[in-house]
Amino acid sequence: MTKSYKKPEWVPENGEGFTTRVMEGVVGGHDGMDQGHTRVKQKKAVIRKKALSLDDYYQGIMDGNRTVIARAITLIESNAQRHFDLGQELMQKLLPHTGNSIRIGITGVPGAGKSTFIESLGLLLCEMGFKVAVLAVDPSSSITKGSILGDKTRMEKLSREKNAFIRPSPSGGMLGGVTRKSRETMLLCEAAGYDVILIETVGVGQNEVTVRSMVDFFLLVLITGAGDELQGMKKGVMEICDAILVNKADGPNKIAAKVAKNEFDNMLHYLRPATRGWTSKALTCSALKHQGIKEVWEMIEEFRKTTNESGVFEERRQSQMLEWVFSMVTDQLEYRFYNHDGVKRSIPKLKDEIIEGKISATKAATLLLNIFDGR
Ligand SMILES: Nc1nc2c(ncn2[C@@H]2O[C@H](COP(=O)(O)OP(=O)(O)O)[C@@H](O)[C@H]2O)c(=O)[nH]1
Numbered sequence: 332m333t334k335s336y337k338k339p340e341w342v343p344e345n346g347e348g349f350t351t352r353v354m355e356g357v358v359g360g361h362d363g364m365d366q367g368h369t370r371v372k373q374k375k376a377v378i379r380k381k382a383l384s385l386d387d388y389y390q391g392i393m394d395g396n397r398t399v400i401a402r403a404i405t406l407i408e409s410n411a412q413r414h415f416d417l418g419q420e421l422m423q424k425l426l427p428h429t430g431n432s433i434r435i436g437i438t439g440v441p442g443a444g445k446s447t448f449i450e451s452l453g454l455l456l457c458e459m460g461f462k463v464a465v466l467a468v469d470p471s472s473s474i475t476k477g478s479i480l481g482d483k484t485r486m487e488k489l490s491r492e493k494n495a496f497i498r499p500s501p502s503g504g505m506l507g508g509v510t511r512k513s514r515e516t517m518l519l520c521e522a523a524g525y526d527v528i529l530i531e532t533v534g535v536g537q538n539e540v541t542v543r544s545m546v547d548f549f550l551l552v553l554i555t556g557a558g559d560e561l562q563g564m565k566k567g568v569m570e571i572c573d574a575i576l577v578n579k580a581d582g583p584n585k586i587a588a589k590v591a592k593n594e595f596d597n598m599l600h601y602l603r604p605a606t607r608g609w610t611s612k613a614l615t616c617s618a619l620k621h622q623g624i625k626e627v628w629e630m631i632e633e634f635r636k637t638t639n640e641s642g643v644f645e646e647r648r649q650s651q652m653l654e655w656v657f658s659m660v661t662d663q664l665e666y667r668f669y670n671h672d673g674v675k676r677s678i679p680k681l682k683d684e685i686i687e688g689k690i691s692a693t694k695a696a697t698l699l700l701n702i703f704d705g706r
Pocket residue numbers: 439440441442443444445446447448482485578579580581616617618619620
């Protein structure tokens with residue numbers, strides 16, 4: 332079109348592009364728009380594009396700069412090797428500043444009110460002068476290709492607090508997976524001075540075990556009338572939780588919630604405690620109406636005091652650290668195995684042979700491992 336376009340007569344000599352040239356705009360200040368605002372926006376965009384050095388990241392995190400914290404988490408979550416390397420250098424540098432928080436895991440079926448509770452507790456903690464980080468962990472999302480937790484976490488009020496930091500669930504990928512990313516994000520928040528780390532996870536079996544291995548205190552949020560089909564799941568989780576919170580204890584549901592709380596208290600009484608020296612207990616609350624939230628925090632404080640005095644707190648952190656190291660070894664071995672050239676080349680052919688019954692499963696596995704070992 333433009334090529335065959337004939338210049339109108341009124342276009343001056345050397346007026347090439349006269350009609351198509353885009354005029355340079357003026358910055359702000361017209362139509363009553365606030366000029367300063369436009370400038371600020373542009374400046375921000377420039378900052379966002381600039382690559383940060385290791386020191387930029389480090390300093391920003393130590394200063395508690397939330398933009399830098401968010402970018403550092405993105406770095407940690409990246410699946411690119413060069414990001415991974417820089418991220419690991421950063422983690423090493425931050426390590427001496429980690430560990431000074433209480434890590435709280437919160438689980439329960441979708442709709443139990445975990446996010447609502449976290450917002451309510453988070454607001455209370457901010458009011459008390461604490462810095463609160465909220466993270467979501469959903470290892471199953473890498474399988475289901477989408478987070479069950481990713482409900483834009485309704486924490487609008489909390490996200491407006493300057494002492495709160497909210498981060499949704501990372502996606503999976505290769506370099507260590509969701510668990511590594513979540514753990515490192517947690518440590519990063521600790522280095523940035525967050526006093527309380529709240530980790531939301533959805534109750535689908537494996538997730539709870541993963542989160543339990545990351546936190547000091549594990550809370551199960553339940554509601555009444557969720558059906559007997561869930562009891563089986565509940566029992567397993569009840570054995571690893573430090574408290575059960577019967578949520579939605581408001582309106583006509585208040586009495587049923589109290590009854591359920593008593594039942595859970597009884598059941599917990601017969602289970603082995605999740606944490607040595609601590610009797611797991613049940614409480615009721617209404618996350619929506621902000622009732623019973625303070626009591627939950629007081630219980631967590633009591634837990635911290637008890638386990639600190641007995642040494643169980645530190646003991647658990649140490650064993651979690653060791654567990655983490657060896658689970659990373661497993662992860663990385665798996666990654667290396669499936670990225671080994673010889674292994675990659677052999678898999679399709681072996682698959683056919685297994686399906687055709689030419690080779691046994693055990694033999695096929697041994698063969699692949701031998702290729703990996705270079706034998
Ligand atoms: N009545 C009542 N509703 C609640 C309460 N807490 C949460 N809800 C509602 O339950 C629904 C699910 O809450 P949400 O926090 O997203 O649950 P999650 O999936 O466990 O994170 C929302 O519609 C909430 O408003 C509560 O204490 N009382």
